[in-house]
Amino acid sequence: MSQEYRGVWVFLERRGDEVIEPSLEVLGKARELADRYGDNVAGVLMGAKNLEIQAETAIKYGADVVYIVEDPLLEDYSTIPYSEALSRLVKKYKPNIMLYPATRNGRDLAGRISAKLGLGLSANTVWLDIVGDGVLLAGVPGFGGGIMAVTKCLTKPQMSTVRPGAFSKPRLNPMREGRIEKVDVGKLPDPPTKTIEKVFFTVEDISKAEAIVIAGIGVRENIEAVKKLSEKMNWAFGATRPLSDEGLVPRDIFVGATGKVVKPKIALIVGASGAAHFISGVAGAEKIISINIDPEAPIHSYSDYSVVGDAYKIIPKLLQRLEAERR
Amino acid sequence: MMHIVVCMKVTPKSEQVKLDPNTKTIIREGVENEINPADKNALEAALQLKDKHGCKVTVIGMGPPMWEPYMKLAVTMGADDAILISDRAFAGADTLATSRTLAAAIKKLGEYDLILCGEESSDAGTGHVPPSIAEFLNIPQITFVNNIEIIEGKIRAKRVLEGGYEVLECAPPVLLSVEYGCNTPRFPDFRRKRWVDKEFKLKIWSIGELQLSNEEVGLKGSRSIVEELREMKLGERARQKISGTEDEIVEQILNIIRPYIKK
Ligand SMILES: Cc1cc2nc3c(=O)[nH]c(=O)nc-3n(C[C@H](O)[C@H](O)[C@H](O)COP(=O)(O)OP(=O)(O)OC[C@H]3O[C@@H](n4cnc5c(N)ncnc54)[C@H](O)[C@@H]3O)c2cc1C
Ligand SMILES: Nc1ncnc2c1ncn2[C@@H]1O[C@H](COP(=O)(O)O)[C@@H](O)[C@H]1O
Numbered sequence: 285m286s287q288e289y290r291g292v293w294v295f296l297e298r299r300g301d302e303v304i305e306p307s308l309e310v311l312g313k314a315r316e317l318a319d320r321y322g323d324n325v326a327g328v329l330m331g332a333k334n335l336e337i338q339a340e341t342a343i344k345y346g347a348d349v350v351y352i353v354e355d356p357l358l359e360d361y362s363t364i365p366y367s368e369a370l371s372r373l374v375k376k377y378k379p380n381i382m383l384y385p386a387t388r389n390g391r392d393l394a395g396r397i398s399a400k401l402g403l404g405l406s407a408n409t410v411w412l413d414i415v416g417d418g419v420l421l422a423g424v425p426g427f428g429g430g431i432m433a434v435t436k437c438l439t440k441p442q443m444s445t446v447r448p449g450a451f452s453k454p455r456l457n458p459m460r461e462g463r464i465e466k467v468d469v470g471k472l473p474d475p476p477t478k479t480i481e482k483v484f485f486t487v488e489d490i491s492k493a494e495a496i497v498i499a500g501i502g503v504r505e506n507i508e509a510v511k512k513l514s515e516k517m518n519w520a521f522g523a524t525r526p527l528s529d530e531g532l533v534p535r536d537i538f539v540g541a542t543g544k545v546v547k548p549k550i551a552l553i554v555g556a557s558g559a560a561h562f563i564s565g566v567a568g569a570e571k572i573i574s575i576n577i578d579p580e581a582p583i584h585s586y587s588d589y590s591v592v593g594d595a596y597k598i599i600p601k602l603l604q605r606l607e608a609e610r611r
Numbered sequence: 612m613m614h615i616v617v618c619m620k621v622t623p624k625s626e627q628v629k630l631d632p633n634t635k636t637i638i639r640e641g642v643e644n645e646i647n648p649a650d651k652n653a654l655e656a657a658l659q660l661k662d663k664h665g666c667k668v669t670v671i672g673m674g675p676p677m678w679e680p681y682m683k684l685a686v687t688m689g690a691d692d693a694i695l696i697s698d699r700a701f702a703g704a705d706t707l708a709t710s711r712t713l714a715a716a717i718k719k720l721g722e723y724d725l726i727l728c729g730e731e732s733s734d735a736g737t738g739h740v741p742p743s744i745a746e747f748l749n750i751p752q753i754t755f756v757n758n759i760e761i762i763e764g765k766i767r768a769k770r771v772l773e774g775g776y777e778v779l780e781c782a783p784p785v786l787l788s789v790e791y792g793c794n795t796p797r798f799p800d801f802r803r804k805r806w807v808d809k810e811f812k813l814k815i816w817s818i819g820e821l822q823l824s825n826e827e828v829g830l831k832g833s834r835s836i837v838e839e840l841r842e843m844k845l846g847e848r849a850r851q852k853i854s855g856t857e858d859e860i861v862e863q864i865l866n867i868i869r870p871y872i873k874k
Contacts, residue, residue, distance in 0.1 A: 299774075363742070363752055388772050392754045395742030398707055404834030405706060407737030425843060427625040427734055431637070434839045445739075476751040477779040480767065484775035495871045518873040529792030536774050541736060542791070550871045552864075560625045560845070561733070567845045573867055582626070588849040589867055591860055601861045606872075 289418075289440040292318040293379040295370070296327045296342055296350070297361070297389055299484075303329070303338050305453060306385035308345050310446045312454030313412060314383055315346035320414045323380065324348040330369055332359035336464060343462035346454050351377070352466045360482070361389045362475040367396040372469040374401065379441045380418045386445035394445045404437030410450040420444065428541050429564025449491055449545030487536040493520030496548045498539055498566070500524040502555025502576065502595060507532055509599045510554055516606045522546065524556045540565035554595045558583030575599075613666040613724040613761070613783070615657045616717055618744070619650040619685060621678045622734045630842045637840065646681050649729025649791035656759055656789050657727050658689040658797065664761055667691050669720060673701055673712050679813055687799035687807050694720075698817040703830030706735075710743030712828050715821040717748060724783035725766060730755050730790050741788035752786045753779050757793035 292314040296307045311327060318325045327347040329335050331354060339350035351373060357365040370393065374382060382397075384390035386408045398405040411423030411432065420442040423432045437443060490496060497514040499507055501524060514521040521537065528538040539546055540562040547568035554575045556562060563586050566572065574587040575595045584590040591598065623642045631638050646654075657668045670685040672678055673696040682693040696716050704712065717723060726745075731738035738754070745752035756768040767780045768787055818828060825831060853863045 367746075388755045388770075391738045392742055392752070395706070395710075395737075395739035396746045396752070398739060398834075399710055399743035399746035402707070402834065404836075405737075405739055406835055407706070407735065407739055421838065423841075424735070424737075426736065427623070427628045428736075429843055429845060430625065430628065431630050432841045432843045433837045434841060435835050435837050437835045439834045476785075477753060477781045479777055480780050481778040482775070483777070484772075487774055495868075495873075517868065517871070519871070525792060535771065542731070550868065552868065563845045564843075571867075572848060573864065584852075585850055586845060586848055589851050589853050589864075591853045591864070593857070593860060597857055598860060598864075601857060602864060605861055605865060 289378050289380045291324050291326050291377070291379040292381040293326045293328060293383065293441065294347070295382070295384040295390060295393065296329045296338070297385055297387060298329070298331060298338065301338065303342060304385065304387070306387055306390075306446075306448035308453045309448065309451045310383050310385050311342060311346050313446065313451040314381070315454065317381070317412060317414050317420070321418045323418060326351060326379065328353070328370065328373060330358040330366060332356050339464045344456050344458055344460045346460070347462055349463045349465060352464060353469055354466065355472050357472050357474065360479070362477065363392055363396055364475050365472045366393055367400060368472050369469050371397055371400050373467060374441060376467075381420050382441040382443045384443075384445045386447050391445050394443060398443060403439045403441065403443050406435045406437065406444040408447045409444050410447045412444065412446070425541070425564060428560030429567070430560045447545070449547075485534070485536075487534060488520065490520045490522050490537055490539070491544045491546055493546060493548050495519040495550045496522050496546055496552070498522040498524070498551055498553045498556060499527060499533070500554065500556025501526045502557075503599070504532065504555075506596055506599065509603065513599060513603055513606075516603065519552075520548070524562050553583060553587070554599065556583055557581045558586050613660070613664060614722055615660060615666050615668045615725045615727060616720060616723050617650070617654050617657050617668060617670045617685070617690065618713055618726065618728045618740070619654060619670050619672045619682070620647045620732055621645070621672065621674055621681045622647045622732055625733050630840055632842070635840050644681070646684065647729055647732050649731060649733070649789065651796040652791055652793050653727040653729050653789040654685055654688060654690065655794045655796040659794070660725075660759065660761060661689065669694065671696060671713065671716055671720075673697070673704070673709060673716070676815070682813050683807050683811065684799060686811055687804045688797055689800060689803070692814070694814045694816060696816050696821070700818045700825050701829045703833065704828060705833035705835045706737050706739040706743060707834050708828050708832035710740050711747055711832060712821065712823065713740070714744050714747035715823050716816060717744070719816070719821060726784070726786040728786065728788045730788045738788065741786060745786040748784075748786070750784045750786055751781050752788070753781065754788040755790055756787050757790040759787060
């Protein structure tokens with residue numbers, strides 16, 4: 285086995301002191317892929333300082349090695365210093381596979397590295413497989429998710445960004461052991477951008493919901509009633525992207541190819557047409573029940589049960605009945 | 612005057628795209644095309660900056676000759692110039708070869724202050740092209756922005772993140788990728804349409820016009836390849852219709868959802 289290009293690497297994106305869930309999901313998948321052809325898994329963790337605890341966590345989730353790069357310029361994600369540090373690491377250690385969560389920062393970084401090092405990169409993959417001695421096949425969803433292209437990189441490391449929610453977070457094994465290695469990558473360039481403001485909200489994570497009500501543009505005038513319905517039943521509340529683009533609901537509750545992937549036991553979808561970019565976010569629901577006034581709307585064929593009817597009439601009646609049952 | 616370059620592609624309407632079950636290729640007949648939705652938002656963002664600050668807006672796209680009417684449509688909406696980069700050599704490009712080609716074309720344009728892309732294309736949906744272009748041009752990038760301001764010659768952009776946002780400021784030149792749906796693209800201008808139809812000439816650049824070899828573009832310049840296309844089952848469902856009077860419908864819905872209601 286050649287010494288060159290070994291290891292399945294994962295970019296461990298942080299939010300403050302925590303490695304974000306999508307990175308852990310990728311780590312779990314990396315473990316499975318590496319085991320299939322007998323390779324190691326390495327995590328890459330960058331930040332200003334004190335990254336050991338997060339590195340330990342990554343090891344318990346499946347990493348054999350965690351490379352830590354510390355520099356004040358790496359405190360928060362910023363394209364130029366991060367891409368410079370990572371590309372130096374990659375050139376030094378030559379991994380076989382380099383995976384990133386397809387978060388906004390992950391995609392921002394991976395696209396930059398691809399051009400910097402002239403490497404092939406598969407996007408937003410929802411399916412990964414190994415053939416032979418570590419050849420990566422990556423499933424890239426296209427056209428909103430209706431078609432999947434199976435792609436292969438011709439260069440190493442074989443790179444891919446991985447769709448959050450496509451793989452499940454592995455189980456934490458408190459007994460797992462691994463190695464932490466601090467790497468000095470030399471002086472990094474200053475970021476050309478200045479941060480004026482940075483705001484994070486605490487939002488409910490709908491991707492874990494067991495049951496969800498999802499509103500589409502068709503109920504634009506009565507989102508409150510739909511929301512109330514979700515509250516009455518103790519279900520999560522989600523929406524289609526246009527409602528969030530219009531500022532009618534928070535950004536982090538829209539479902540679909542560019543939003544959250546939900547896998548509830550049941551989803552009640554009202555006033556959504558069933559566009560491919562939306563459906564790919566709910567396709568994993570066990571049961572879908574939908575209400576749409578238009579008999580021709582594609583949503584009906586993506587439903588287990590569907591109603592051709594006016595949500596403005598049906599939702600209030602549902603609310604009334606639920607209230608009556610409570611008493 | 613600031614020069615804004617908008618990278619624009621043309622995509623088939625996602626809902627109409629189907630896979631031929633026998634040949635496993637995409638059926639293109641009868642599928643309507645459109646300006647990639649996020650790129651329309653990028654163009655609108657550029658035009659709003661033009662309205663406010665008097666910028667020059669140039670649209671570029673790398674694609675087949677059939678994109679011509681869409682490039683012209685961008686000019687009808689208000690862009691000052693449009694260039695179609697078109698050559699058989701460019702066919703089959705992955706994001707790396709696409710970005711390299713677009714970056715070379717932008718270099719040929721000369722001076723620029725702002726490059727606007729869409730956040731992602733609706734067909735491939737990678738979002739990788741904008742950061743790759745920025746790297747090839749060796750300029751900063753701010754991806755996934757939904758608001759752009761020019762303040763004292765600097766670019767200030769709001770970058771939307773999972774669960775929050777950040778506002779970043781940067782001296783030009785800088786590349787921004789613009790969020791789908793962040794503004795309402797304007798309609799074409801009728802007076803401009805007459806001018807475009809009569810007088811505007813779309814520039815078409817072939818590989819000879821760029822500082823690139825055949826090995827660097829198209830399929831040859833690509834570092835990832837598509838092995839196969841598969842149809843994704845977006846869900847085989849029971850498709851049972853619930854009907855009746857409104858009260859009956861409500862009863863039936865309740866029967867289905869009741870087991871999942873937590874008190
Ligand atoms: C790159 C890209 C990424 C995208 N990503 C996403 C994504 O992640 N998530 C997402 O959701 N979308 C996404 N979209 C947008 C997507 O293509 C659709 O435009 C969107 O999902 C449509 O939302 P909708 O169903 O709410 O609205 P519409 O398509 O307008 O549908 C509204 C529906 O409501 C019905 N209706 C109207 N009145 C009533 C009534 N009284 N009672 C019942 N029904 C009624 C209508 O019949 C209609 O079918 C993306 C698009 C692009 C280009
Ligand atoms: N062939 C192309 N011509 C012009 N612009 C493109 C092309 N491909 C991608 N882009 C730009 O890059 C953005 C992201 O595309 P993608 O990385 O393919 O998802 C698009 O929204 C466009 O602005």
